[in-house]
Amino acid sequence: MLDTLIPAPRKIEESAVNLGAVPGAVWDHLRHGDLVDSPLVRALFMLRTFPARLRATAGAAEPLRVRVDDFRSTPEQPGFQLLGEDPPHEFAVGAIGKVFQLDIPFVHVDGPEAYTKFDEPGWVKVAWAVRVEPLGATASRVVLQVRVDATDDTSWTKFEHYWRLIGPGSHFVRHALLTGLSRRFGDVDEHEEALRDLAARAEARPARDTLRDVAAGVGGAAIMAATWLTAFMRPARSHWGQSDAEAKRARPGDELVVEARWSWTHAIEVDAPAEQVWPWVAQVGADRAGFYSYQWLENVVGCNLRNADAIHPEWAHRAGDALVLHPKMPPLRVVSVVPGQSLVAFAAPDETARAEGRPWFAASWAFLVEPLSEARCRVVSRFRSACSDDAATRLTQGPLLLEPVGFAMDRRMLLGIRERVRGAEGRRQHLSSV
DSSP states (O other), X not given: OHHHHSSSOSEEEEEEEEESSOXXXXXXXXXXXXXXXXXXXXXXXXXXXXXXXXXXXXXXXXXXXXXXXXXXXXXXXXXXXXXXXXTTTEEEEEEEEOTTSSSOOEEOOSHHHHHHHOOOTTOEEEEEEEEEEEETTTEEEEEEEEEEEESSHHHHHHHHHXXXXXXXXXXHHHHHHHHHHHHHHOBOOTHHHHHHHHHHHHHHSOOOOOHHHHHHHHHHHHHHHHHHHTGGGHHHHTTTTSOHHHHTSOOTTGGGSSSOSEXXXXXXXXXXXXXXXXXXXHXXXXXXXXXXXXXXXXXXXXXOOOOOSSOOGGGOOOTTOEEOSOTTSOOEEEEEEETTTEEEEEEOOOHHHHHTTOOOEEEEEXXXXXXXXXXXXXXXXXXXXXXXXXXXXXXXXXXXXXXXXHHHHHHHHXXXXXXXXXXXXXXXXXXXXX
16 A cells, blocks of 8 residues: 555655464454553653644543544644555555654645645655554464655655654654554464474485585684684774774664664675665575575584575565574564665563563664665674673673674675675676677
8 A cells, every 4th residue: 555655755664563363353453443552652642742732622631542543634633544444454544744843734635646646845744554464374464664755855854854863762662562462462473383394404404514614614713713812802893894983873773772782783895786685685594595604603503504595585584574593592583674775683672571680681683785876785784782780691692702703603694695696796797698
């Protein structure tokens, strides 16, 4: 639906969650129920809509609800409205407003066709869609996508400034919405069968690490040892491949681990358009294309992976998928995918443990492809970690043990992506000359 409403958005973000309930029950709640069950999220909504609620003296004391059934734009009271639905699969909501103002003025349009055609300068179009997909016989996947566009460049510039302020809150609201759905319907891990299949396939196939793989792995182990012995160089290594200032730029996924105990932002530039590089990034994972790193070292510790040398479109991640690191480790959850631009995976903290003062750990891993020109781009790997203050967790999840391994493997992964892009381009040129 959003492809029709905002076919060429300047911003697009997507997130998803897998739920232990049939699609019909999930649809009924999303389409007709109150979407906000978090007191903090409710407070954020009330703060953002305070000027309008202050004017509405009769309804100012009413408790805030966020229901799709209540989204009715009229010429007298313009705002968000339902722009289309396909029960029980998908619905889309949108508005046209000057969202960068404290008291947002909206403009009313009559239906989806008028929404798409509206082009009066000075306005921003915001639309979001919820899609409910079956996941086996008794589970569902909910995909939430947001698109934003502006009717002129000046309005877009104002929106970008506004987004720097409000963006983290927007991410938090969406994350809280999906978390609330998990609490209501139960989270389902459909990846257990995939992990079992990965382990079975790994046991069934003979090891294929070559002498070249072993030699490369020995070199990788030497890099890890040298890195461990040079902890004083950790700040410089944390932004390998780019300047410190460039590495400190805000990027997708930062809102998941707001106060990182330690992090890295590694990067490499590739002489190829972003659209040629993205498919290699989109298929990373132990159960997919591997990590293009030191394969022998990863298999020594039981990863049982094979680094791919070809693109497999069916392996591309979607929001809600698992990013498998090891067959016996819990996977990271892919929380957002913007095709051609970013993939963000997240290991969420145990909130109960954190509230009770017990050990906890959280991490985000973002893979980004940033265009530098029509024929050149930058691939970025950004890892952020936070944990409890107890000594054991700080040791096992901190940089002392993990940074040497992370630096060596991550650096090799980025080099591996560049090598594969170059190899694919070389093969294309060879075939075109035959």
